[in-house]
Amino acid sequence: MRRDLATALLTLALAACAAGGPRPIGYGAEPCEHCHMTISDPRFAAEARTEGGRLLVFDDVGCLAAWLQGAPGARGWVVSYVDQASWLPADSAVYLRTDTLRTPMASGLVALRPGAEADSVRAALGGTLLTWGEVLSAAPADHQLGHGS
Numbered sequence: 001m002r003r004d005l006a007t008a009l010l011t012l013a014l015a016a017c018a019a020g021g022p023r024p025i026g027y028g029a030e031p032c033e034h035c036h037m038t039i040s041d042p043r044f045a046a047e048a049r050t051e052g053g054r055l056l057v058f059d060d061v062g063c064l065a066a067w068l069q070g071a072p073g074a075r076g077w078v079v080s081y082v083d084q085a086s087w088l089p090a091d092s093a094v095y096l097r098t099d100t101l102r103t104p105m106a107s108g109l110v111a112l113r114p115g116a117e118a119d120s121v122r123a124a125l126g127g128t129l130l131t132w133g134e135v136l137s138a139a140p141a142d143h144q145l146g147h148g149s
Contacts, residue, residue, distance in 0.1 A: 020075070030057050033058055035059065043081050050074045061110065062103070063107075069136070079111060080117070088111055090132050094130070096125065
């Protein structure tokens with residue numbers, strides 16, 4: 001058991017120090033930087049790294065996009081809706097906007113890998129596929145998104 005704990009701590013430390021990438025989120029314990037709700041559902045999580053190197057966590061892709069409106073130079077990552085262990089650079093992912101899902105802040109956005117993953121989830125849930133640029137341009141810059149559950 002002690003060895004498992006040491007391995008887990010080493011894995012977390014290495015992930016946190018990875019070359020400018022995202023880090024594991026403390027689900028159920030960490031608040032969203034934008035809306036301040038506790039991050040509890042990994043399917044919708046996101047992170048950003050500021051130019052100064054500070055890592056911030058978000059409970060909804062929409063929160064990340066809204067926060068980035070006022071953070072030039074920051075870089076974002078999103079969790080794949082299909083594979084929550086997989087982080088994608090925000091500008092490389094495809095986003096499904098759908099009314100069939102209840103996202104934490106009611107953005108209706110999920111991040112997906114382009115291609116087959118995005119196509120199959122869209123076929124199952126309906127909705128519209130968007131680029132990161134489209135998500136950013138539609139994000140509210142100065143207020144929080146509508147409250148979801």
